[in-house]
Amino acid sequence: MAETLLDKIWRAHTVRTLPSGQTQLFFGLHLIHEVTSPQAFQMLREAGLRVRFPERTFATIDHIVPTASQARPFGDVLAEEMTVHLVRNCKEFGIPLFDLDSGRQGIVHVIGPELGLTQPGMTIACGDSHTSTHGALGALAFGIGTSQVRDILATQCLALDKPKLRQISIEGTLHRGVYAKDVILAIIHRLGVKGGVGYAYEYAGSAIEAMSMEERLTICNMSIEGGARVGYVNPDATTCAYLKGRSFTPQGDAFDRAVTWWMSMATDPGAAFDDVVRMDAGDIEPMVTWGINPGQSVGVGERIPDPVAAPEPDRAAWSEALTFMSLQPGRPIVGTPINVAFIGSCTNARLSDLRAAAEVARGRKVAKGIRALVVPGSQAVAGAAEAEGLHEIFQEAGFEWRKAGCSLCLGMNEDKLTGREVCASSSNRNFKGRQGSPTGRTLLMSPAMVAAAAIAGKVTDVRKLLG
Amino acid sequence: MSQDNVRRRIVGRGIALPGNDINTDRIMPARYLKSVTFEGLEAHLFEDDRRQAADHPFNQTYYRGASILVVGQNFGSGSSREHAPEGLRRWGIRGIVGESFAEIFFGNCVAIGLPCLTLNAADGGWLMEAVARYPEQEILLDVENRLVRFVGRTFPGMIPDGARHQLLTGTWNATGVLLEAGDAIELVAKRLPYVTGY
Numbered sequence: 147m148a149e150t151l152l153d154k155i156w157r158a159h160t161v162r163t164l165p166s167g168q169t170q171l172f173f174g175l176h177l178i179h180e181v182t183s184p185q186a187f188q189m190l191r192e193a194g195l196r197v198r199f200p201e202r203t204f205a206t207i208d209h210i211v212p213t214a215s216q217a218r219p220f221g222d223v224l225a226e227e228m229t230v231h232l233v234r235n236c237k238e239f240g241i242p243l244f245d246l247d248s249g250r251q252g253i254v255h256v257i258g259p260e261l262g263l264t265q266p267g268m269t270i271a272c273g274d275s276h277t278s279t280h281g282a283l284g285a286l287a288f289g290i291g292t293s294q295v296r297d298i299l300a301t302q303c304l305a306l307d308k309p310k311l312r313q314i315s316i317e318g319t320l321h322r323g324v325y326a327k328d329v330i331l332a333i334i335h336r337l338g339v340k341g342g343v344g345y346a347y348e349y350a351g352s353a354i355e356a357m358s359m360e361e362r363l364t365i366c367n368m369s370i371e372g373g374a375r376v377g378y379v380n381p382d383a384t385t386c387a388y389l390k391g392r393s394f395t396p397q398g399d400a401f402d403r404a405v406t407w408w409m410s411m412a413t414d415p416g417a418a419f420d421d422v423v424r425m426d427a428g429d430i431e432p433m434v435t436w437g438i439n440p441g442q443s444v445g446v447g448e449r450i451p452d453p454v455a456a457p458e459p460d461r462a463a464w465s466e467a468l469t470f471m472s473l474q475p476g477r478p479i480v481g482t483p484i485n486v487a488f489i490g491s492c493t494n495a496r497l498s499d500l501r502a503a504a505e506v507a508r509g510r511k512v513a514k515g516i517r518a519l520v521v522p523g524s525q526a527v528a529g530a531a532e533a534e535g536l537h538e539i540f541q542e543a544g545f546e547w548r549k550a551g552c553s554l555c556l557g558m559n560e561d562k563l564t565g566r567e568v569c570a571s572s573s574n575r576n577f578k579g580r581q582g583s584p585t586g587r588t589l590l591m592s593p594a595m596v597a598a599a600a601i602a603g604k605v606t607d608v609r610k611l612l613g
Numbered sequence: 614m615s616q617d618n619v620r621r622r623i624v625g626r627g628i629a630l631p632g633n634d635i636n637t638d639r640i641m642p643a644r645y646l647k648s649v650t651f652e653g654l655e656a657h658l659f660e661d662d663r664r665q666a667a668d669h670p671f672n673q674t675y676y677r678g679a680s681i682l683v684v685g686q687n688f689g690s691g692s693s694r695e696h697a698p699e700g701l702r703r704w705g706i707r708g709i710v711g712e713s714f715a716e717i718f719f720g721n722c723v724a725i726g727l728p729c730l731t732l733n734a735a736d737g738g739w740l741m742e743a744v745a746r747y748p749e750q751e752i753l754l755d756v757e758n759r760l761v762r763f764v765g766r767t768f769p770g771m772i773p774d775g776a777r778h779q780l781l782t783g784t785w786n787a788t789g790v791l792l793e794a795g796d797a798i799e800l801v802a803k804r805l806p807y808v809t810g811y
């Protein structure tokens with residue numbers, strides 16, 4: 147019978163059916179960082195347990211890292227303490243750590259694929275909701291909480307219910323100036339921020355097949371913003387070519403055998419889904435959020451919606467969002483003034499993202515009074531970008547070129563909004579307070595759109611700058 | 614497992630928190646995740662929302678001592694931070710009832726022994742208003758019989774079988790149950806091509 151990738155991976159990793167009816171699922175890769183792991187290690191110690199498969203967990207440090215300078219000790223004593231704990235825990239339990247001096251540090255969802263740790267057919271878990279990112283390589287990747295981090299450390303397993311599966315098929319060709327970020331924002335706009343609860347998303351169709359691995363990573367990253375804990379793209383030639391030669395990828399004959407297995411894990415033709423949604427790539431415009439969740443967005447050519455026109459259950463939420471954002475319904479989103487521009491995060495801080503933003507920034511200047519940051523997703527991305535001179539393009543345009551970390555994606559490090567600042571951001575969450583100021587405001591968009599906004603000082607259609 | 618861990622029925626006064634899509638960044642702002650323990654999180658629950666709205670339910674003295682949180686749709690969306698349910702638990706919340714929950718948040722609640730039951734929209738809307746009107750009355754959250762009762766009215770409360778079983782048997786700390794699989798874990802690992810080097 148035709149099976150989906152979800153079926154195949156689930157079956158291959160099932161240890162047993164638990165008395166609760168849930169599946170005990172084995173996890174092939176566990177990634178940890180400094181925020182959600184210290185309490186889990188403590189629970190492990192209190193229970194007198196060891197790490198069952200220390201060679202299957204990898205650590206890095208990302209959320210609290212300062213991006214102006216990564217020199218230790220950090221000025222922020224709490225950040226320093228968390229780092230000390232991570233280093234100590236990894237040492238005590240024998241877990242490899244991609245530390246700041248390794249050249250391999252970065253945002254956990256950037257380094258997993260980049261190092262070749264993330265591979266097709268795997269089950270992956272990390273104490274972070276954007277773990278869905280890794281599904282881009284044809285893995286099943288689950289964001290988990292700290293108690294589940296403990297479960298994985300102790301048993302390499304989780305107790306889970308198998309999700310339902312929705313295929314989201316995007317056919318056709320994207321217009322110039324429309325990026326993977328716009329596609330996923332359009333998907334979330336269409337299906338809603340809770341539309342994916344209980345589902346895994348399989349992204350398919352000619353537009354997804356034509357995407358590079360980095361574009362697919364952007365798509366899968368934001369699955370959770372649509373409520374889907376897991377999102378994936380079936381492994382194909384693009385996936386295998388991306389993995390070839392990476393640090394943790396098998397070499398030689400083993401690589402060829404791996405490719406055979408990886409490809410065998412893809413969804414079979416004719417497999418059944420619980421739901422199928424189709425969208426046309428040609429209909430998608432550059433997207434901008436106007437509200438306080440990632441589903442509250444419009445195409446850049448559109449106007450800020452009026453809550454009066456909202457479906458009845460959403461009316462109050464739209465009003466609340468517009469009040470918080472101080473945006474006028476009926477006004478075009480283009481022209482909305484910004485104070486800060488942020489290019490970074492696990493959604494959009496890979497080399498191709500920086501190239502797309504640099505294409506816009508090249509030979510132009512950031513508007514007066516705008517604070518503009520480019521924060522590469524990893525030390526490797528930073529190195530590759532510097533090797534081709536992207537940092538100089540950004541610096542000449544007036545962007546700050548920073549060190550790798552989560553930065554302004556969330557308020558856990560020195561990069562924060564202040565007061566009511568409005569930030570054009572390539573990150574994934576426009577939640578109230580997300581960027582470190584309780585009243586700060588976020589407009590999500592693609593990295594190229596952020597660069598365009600930085601230059602204009604306001605939301606701008608990037609297509610006008612691309613020529 | 615000890616009887617202390619069994620979550621059959623929870624009874625307590627309610628606290629009504631209206632609104633949909635209340636995410637974990639709002640439940641527990643990120644700056645309070647800068648710690649290696651969960652201690653003291655209860656002091657920062659909804660901190661930014663509370664500062665911006667004097668009428669926030671968690672600012673009201675009449676809700677002090679409440680132990681059942683009533684919420685709308687998609688509660689706990691966003692970040693996987695267990696600091697959010699831990700903060701609620703440490704504040705005194707012992708059960709949550711709402712129209713729907715984000716998936717990672719729901720799992721995190723179960724993993725710390727905090728039952729979440731869902732109601733349909735009509736019942737959820739009624740309960741939200743009724744709890745705000747009668748904050749001194751107790752809610753019954755019955756995990757075993759999948760019911761929610763308030764001021765004489767009873768509603769069906771939904772909870773998936775797996776989570777219900779974990780709560781009723783006191784096995785919501787899954788580590789023990791998962792360890793019982795023993796060598797079967799290694800056997801599965803040895804069947805996986807990527808574990809054996811392809």
Ligand code: SF4
Pocket residue numbers: 208209253254255274276491492493551552555556573574
């Ligand atoms: S970049 Fe943002 S969303 Fe991604 S892991 Fe870091 S904090 Fe989370």
